[in-house]
Amino acid sequence: MHTLVTTTSSDSHTWNLIYLEHLLKEWGHEVTNLGACVPDELVIDQCSRLRPDIVVVSSVNGHGANDGLRLIRKVRAVQELAGLPAVIGGKLGTAGNAAAWAPRLREAGFDAVFEESEGILPFRGFLDRLAARVQV
Ligand code: B12
Numbered sequence: 645m646h647t648l649v650t651t652t653s654s655d656s657h658t659w660n661l662i663y664l665e666h667l668l669k670e671w672g673h674e675v676t677n678l679g680a681c682v683p684d685e686l687v688i689d690q691c692s693r694l695r696p697d698i699v700v701v702s703s704v705n706g707h708g709a710n711d712g713l714r715l716i717r718k719v720r721a722v723q724e725l726a727g728l729p730a731v732i733g734g735k736l737g738t739a740g741n742a743a744a745w746a747p748r749l750r751e752a753g754f755d756a757v758f759e760e761s762e763g764i765l766p767f768r769g770f771l772d773r774l775a776a777r778v779q780v
Contacts, residue, residue: 645672645673645674645697645698645771645774645775645778646673646674646675646676646694646695646696646697647668647673647674647675647676647696647697647698647699647700648675648676648678648687648690648691648694648696648698648699648700649661649664649665649668649675649676649677649678649700649702650677650678650682650687650690650699650700650701650702651678651679651680651681651682651701651702651703652682652701652703652707652708652711652712652715653681653682653683653684653711653715654681654705654707654711655680655681655703655704655705655707655708655711656680656681656705657680657703657704657705658679658680660702660703660704660734661677661679661680661702662677664677664700664702665677667764668700671768671771673771676690676694676696678690684714684715684718685718687699687701687715687719688718688719688722688725691719691722691725691728692722692724692725696728697729697774697778698728698729698730698731698771698774699719699728699729699730699731700730700731700732700733701715701716701730701731701732701733701754702732702733702734703732703734703735703736704734704735704760705735706735706736706737706738708732708734708735708736708737709736709737709745709748709749712732712736712749712754713745713748713749713752716730716732716749716752716753716754717752717753719753720752720753729755729774730753730754730755731754731755731756731757731758731767731770732749732754732757732758733757733758733759733760733767734758734760735759735760736749736757736759743759745757746759755770756770758770
């Protein structure tokens, strides 16, 4: 699978992205990592150009939920990206309020939301189910 790893426009943290890149490569993915502080429009351009099997958004600066809502609404507004699998994870909010955001993020268009406290296994499960679908 080709996986596009990105963060949000406001987020300058990078080790989360490097971690995901290595983890996904270890799991057999081809990874394009867009790096820190990625403008929404660049995410959309790269999704349209590269047509990845999935886009993985990571954010840890506490603005991820807000930024992610805005980003996924823009992605889903592009007709050719309406069905692109997309997930978000990390430290999405502050003061432990992230769980409250998950339903809104899913409603706006993310296929799954992975709050850091859940660990990495649910993410692996999601990718395994997606890979089975992609290979069919
Ligand atoms: C290093 C660091 C920085 C460095 C970053 C340098 C760099 N090149 O990355 C600097 C100094 C620049 C920085 C800046 C800021 N930081 Co900072 N930073 C950290 C710190 C100490 C470590 C982050 C790190 O590298 N972790 C290692 C990586 C591998 O792990 P991770 O990021 O935690 O990601 C893990 C999980 O979240 C998960 N994950 C992440 N994404 C995804 C996605 C999916 C799909 C899945 C399944 C899992 C997943 O997997 C990773 C491995 O377990 C953390 C505190 C901490 N101990 O975590 C604060 C922290 C992330 N920073 C924080 C803040 C607030 C900021 C600033 C806003 C501070 C400020 N007022 O300026 C700015 C942000 C500026 C911006 N525009 O984004 C807060 C965020 C608060 C929140 N989310 O509730 C933290 C948690 C500190 C704190 N306790 O308050 N920071």
